[in-house]
Structures are given as structure tokens and as C-alpha cells.
Amino acid sequence: MIAVDIEKKLKAYSGLQILQIKKEFEPGSVTRITGPSGAGKTTFIKMIAGLITPDKGSIIANEIWFDSRQKINLTPQQRNTGFVFQDYALFPNMTVKQHLEYATNDAQWIARLLNIGKLDTFTNHKPGHLSGGQQQRLAILRALAIKPKLLLMDEPFSALDIKMKAKLITDLQVFFKEIGATVLIVSHNPQELDGISSDELVMGEI
Amino acid sequence: MDLSPVWLTLKLATLTTLILLLIGLPVAWWLSKKRSLFKIIIEAIITMPLVLPPSVLGFYLLLAFSPQRGFGKWLNDVFNVQFVFSFQGLVLASVIYSMPFMVSPVKSAFQQLPLSLSQASYTLGKTQWQTFRHVLLPNIKPSLLTATVLTFAHTLGEFGVVLMIGGNIPGVTRVASIAVYDSVEQMDYASANNYSLILFAITFVMVIGVFIYNKYQVKSPLE
Numbered sequence: 001m002i003a004v005d006i007e008k009k010l011k012a013y014s015g016l017q018i019l020q021i022k023k024e025f026e027p028g029s030v031t032r033i034t035g036p037s038g039a040g041k042t043t044f045i046k047m048i049a050g051l052i053t054p055d056k057g058s059i060i061a062n063e064i065w066f067d068s069r070q071k072i073n074l075t076p077q078q079r080n081t082g083f084v085f086q087d088y089a090l091f092p093n094m095t096v097k098q099h100l101e102y103a104t105n106d107a108q109w110i111a112r113l114l115n116i117g118k119l120d121t122f123t124n125h126k127p128g129h130l131s132g133g134q135q136q137r138l139a140i141l142r143a144l145a146i147k148p149k150l151l152l153m154d155e156p157f158s159a160l161d162i163k164m165k166a167k168l169i170t171d172l173q174v175f176f177k178e179i180g181a182t183v184l185i186v187s188h189n190p191q192e193l194d195g196i197s198s199d200e201l202v203m204g205e206i
Numbered sequence: 207m208d209l210s211p212v213w214l215t216l217k218l219a220t221l222t223t224l225i226l227l228l229i230g231l232p233v234a235w236w237l238s239k240k241r242s243l244f245k246i247i248i249e250a251i252i253t254m255p256l257v258l259p260p261s262v263l264g265f266y267l268l269l270a271f272s273p274q275r276g277f278g279k280w281l282n283d284v285f286n287v288q289f290v291f292s293f294q295g296l297v298l299a300s301v302i303y304s305m306p307f308m309v310s311p312v313k314s315a316f317q318q319l320p321l322s323l324s325q326a327s328y329t330l331g332k333t334q335w336q337t338f339r340h341v342l343l344p345n346i347k348p349s350l351l352t353a354t355v356l357t358f359a360h361t362l363g364e365f366g367v368v369l370m371i372g373g374n375i376p377g378v379t380r381v382a383s384i385a386v387y388d389s390v391e392q393m394d395y396a397s398a399n400n401y402s403l404i405l406f407a408i409t410f411v412m413v414i415g416v417f418i419y420n421k422y423q424v425k426s427p428l429e
Contacts, residue, residue, distance in 0.1 A: 083325070
């Protein structure tokens with residue numbers, strides 16, 4: 001169980017707004033996070049990963065990750081969440097294979113990831129020589145490479161065509177189960193995750 | 207022609223560049239992260255040699271490291287190190303004088319990298335050092351090369367600050383730029399011409415090399 005109860009002041013167009021979220025996520029569940037632009041979806045998952053610090057509240061996974069009262073705040077490295085960034089955040093200097101090798105030493109796991117991402121023939125390509133869809137798949141594979149117990153994905157399928165998306169989502173489900181990951185997916189497209197998400201968090205306009 | 211001023215200049219520029227690579231990289235990285243008043247003050251101090259007359263900087267260094275009093279005397283008494291009228295003094299002055307040429311371009315390059323690159327590395331369990339070494343540094347290579355060459359070339363061309371703290375001791379502090387001045391003073395235009403030509407050629411080749419490497423993306427030296 002991952003229990004989140006946090007508060008964060010955000011600078012919005014109309015002045016300071018308060019982002020307040022209280023939610024529990026079942027282990028192994030896939031939750032879709034929706035809401036209008038500017039609702040704080042990205043900020044929310046970055047706070048869970050430890051990349052942004054909430055003003056107050058707590059985040060409890062298997063241990064306390066964040067607690068403003070006890071002054072506990074684990075680093076992103078200690079939380080070890082898989083994170084797929086909206087801008088992919090690929091390393092321009094690394095090839096596809098080097099991205100995965102940077103994350104893990106498990107060669108077999110890397111081979112499997114490359115296979116489901118359909119990137120096996122692009123292992124020596126750097127991000128600059130990949131299409132948008134390939135870059136997005138690589139970002140997903142890199143996050144999965146560390147076998148995270150919590151996977152946070154920010155619009156992870158936006159650049160994929162419908163056919164590729166459907167196949168990848170089916171394949172990913174197998175991986176999620178295998179590594180026992182709890183998954184939070186920020187998505188603009190409500191239909192995109194039909195059938196795989198078991199829960200939903202709707203974030204209102206703040 | 208006495209080539210020792212040229213060798214001395216190259217030795218000084220190489221040492222200064224190496225030292226500035228060691229100091230300048232971490233400083234630039236530190237400055238590129240979150241702003242604070244303290245950082246702004248430090249950055250202003252680092253940038254000062256760009257606008258300050260070199261003779262002013264040299265004068266202050268001369269005062270600070272004078273073996274007759276204060277810090278300079280202490281260095282001399284305790285460590286037997288003298289920075290005034292010595293080669294190590296030239297290195298120290300050059301490091302301070304050329305620091306903005308190393309720090310500014312590298313800092314800008316770090317700032318232009320998306321924040322998400324480091325964040326992605328952290329979520330993969332990598333430390334700040336691993337992230338710096340494997341993600342940030344390789345992705346600022348062109349700027350790093352520009353900064354290194356500019357630092358080297360700028361040190362080749364130092365005059366005022368070097369003259370103030372080092373004087374004009376043959377084989378010790380008489381670098382090529384001072385040899386040019388000295389030759390002219392002695393009406394030895396042939397030597398002045400030779401030294402000037404060597405300095406011109408070296409700097410020109412280096413600058414053009416950087417521009418070619420950066421694929422004709424001619425950038426301002428301080429970008």
C-alpha cells in the first residue's frame with residue numbers, strides 16, 4: 001500500500017494555489033491520473049518520486065518516504081521509483097543499449113526490455129537518431145530497467161500510434177505483474193488505459 | 207631568437223588550463239544550480255577580471271602576496287613559498303584572471319541542459335557525482351572544449367597582470383607577451399615581430415579549430 005497525503009503551494013497563472021491530495025494506492029494496481037492542464041499531475045508524481053518536496057504531509061510506501069512532521073524526506077535514489085518523463089529525459093550521449101546498461105547490469109533483462117520495446121535493432125542508436133515513438137519507448141524501458149516497485153509515468157504513450165500502443169500496453173502489463181509494480185500513469189486520453197487501469201485519480205483544476 | 211619566453215608561455219597556459227579544469231568545472235556546476243545571493247556574489251567576484259584593468263588585479267595580488275607583510279609573509283615564513291616575481295605567482299594570477307573564461311561558458315552549458323536529465327539519473331539510483339560524470343559532463347562537451355581553448359588562448363595573451371606580479375625575469379616570468387613589449391622597448395623590432403607572429407598563429411589556429419569543431423556554430427566566447 002502506498003499512502004499519500006500531501007499539500008503543496010503552486011504558483012499558477014492566477015496566483016498561489018494549493019495542491020492537496022490524499023489517496024491510497026493498492027499494491028500492484030494501475031492508477032490513471034487525469035485532470036486538466038495545470039492541475040498539478042506532473043508535480044504530484046514528482047513529489048512521490050522525491051524530485052519535488054511537498055510543503056507538508058506524508059508519503060508512506062513500505063517505509064516512510066516523506067513526513068513533514070518527523071522531518072523525513074528520502075532522496076529519489078532511496079525511493080528508487082521508475083519514472084517516465086513527459087519530455088523523455090533521454091541522455092543525448094548514450095545509445096539505446098547504454099541507457100539500459102546505465103540503469104541495470106542484468107543483460108537478460110535488458111534483452112527482454114529491448115524486445116518488448118521493439119528496439120532490438122536500434123541498440124547502437126543515440127536518441128537523436130530515433131523517432132519520437134522510439135524515444136518514448138526507450139524512456140519507458142529505462143524506467144522499467146531498475147525493476148521498480150513503484151512506476152510513475154507522465155503521458156507515456158502520447159507519441160505512439162494506436163497499434164503500437166495497444167501491443168506495448170499488453171506487453172507492459174505482463175512486466176508490471178512480474179516485477180510486482182504499482183503503477184501511476186498520468187494520461188490525457190481517457191480511453192487510452194481502458195482495461196488496464198484498476199483505479200483512477202481525477203485531479204481538479206486548482 | 208630566444209625561444210624561452212614562448213616555452214614559458216605555453217607552460218603557463220597549460221598549467222593554468224589544467225588547474226582551471228579541475229576548479230572551474232565543479233564551480234560552474236555549483237553555480238548552475240539554484241540561485242542564491244551568496245552564489246551571485248561569488249559569480250560576480252569570478253567575473254570581475256573580465257572588466258577590471260589587469261594592472262589593478264595585478265596590483266592587489268602584489269599587495270596580497272608581498273613577502274614583506276601579512277599573508278604573503280606568512281606563506282614565505284611557513285611554507286617558503288613566494289608568489290611575487292616567481293613562476294608560481296604567474297600561475298596563481300593566471301588562474302584568477304582566466305577563471306571567467308572557463309566558468310561562464312561551462313555554467314551556461316549546464317544551465318541549458320534540461321533539469322529532467324539529472325532527475326532521470328537520480329531516479330535510476332545514481333548519485334550526484336555519477337550523474338555529473340556520466341550524464342551532464344558528456345553532454346556539454348562542445349562548450350567544455352570552447353572554454354578550455356579560450357582559457358588557454360586568454361592565458362597566452364596575458365600582459366598587465368603578469369607584468370605586475372611577475373615582473374620581467376628571463377626564464378622565470380618573462381612570457382612571450384612581455385618579451386614583445388620588452389623587444390619594442392629595446393627597438394628590437396625583429397624579435398618583437400617573431401614573438402607576435404608565434405602568439406598570433408597559435409591563438410588563431412586554436413580559435414579556428416574550436417569553430418570548426420562546433421560545426422560553424424560561432425558562439426560568443428561567454429555564451
